[in-house]
Amino acid sequence: MQVKERPILFSAPMVRAILEGRKTVTRRPCKPQPSPHAHTKSADGNAMGSWWETAKQIQRCPYGQPGDRLWVRESFWQAGDWISTYPEDDEGHWSGSRRVHYRVDGEPPNEPNHHYPNGLRNGSFSAADPHKIWRARPSIHMPRWASRILLEITEVRVERLQDISEEQAEAEGVDFLRSIPDCDETLTARQLFECLWDSINGASAWDANPWVWAVSFRRVEA
Secondary structure (H helix, E strand, O other), X not given: OOOOEEEEEOOHHHHHHHHOOOEOEEEEEOOOOOOOOOEEEOOEOOEOOEEEOOOOOOEEOOOOXXXXXXXXXXXXXXXXXXXXXXXXXXXXXXXXXXXXXEHHHOOOOOOOOOOOOHHHHOOOOEOOOOOOEEEEEOHXXXXXXXXXXXXXXXXXXXXXXHHOOHHHHHHEOHHHHHHOOOOOOOOOHHHHHHHHHHHHHOOOOOOOOOEEEEEEEEEEOO
């Protein structure tokens, strides 16, 4: 079977957890949601992680199956040239290079750059190359070549969100929440994951107890 690669977005705390080996699974809502009468199948051997109501309505995991790979999209800075005939051309346009700096690693190198008007640096830093400036880029815009994290799927399960165990909650990388000021130190990993889920998906999203794809993975060389 041919190995497929797909992109997947992660927030900065989750990227850090993956890099530190604290996150080995992610849960994503099934879209559409199965009905109460649906059948589910977790990936096992040659079987694919899926759910279905009839033989003609099989929904397979959109993130892949065991053996497939996910390349991580994360927020980043990209160095590029601001091409303009300033002051005649007030707008100009920005042309990105293949030099990037990952936002989870902090701010990019900032050196004096007098080649561009100050207004062009709003929200950006001047790159070490005096002919380039840094531009903040959202994770959704990260190209494949800029990704530094490659994951191999090891297991796919279909389950209710609230079926998550304490061990699985720890594997979701929620430990970073314990370092937040005023965090309740008595909360279990499962309770921390509940807070994280609601912060991402909206108030009461945990209470809705949706069906989710639970995708386990290991990091491989990118």
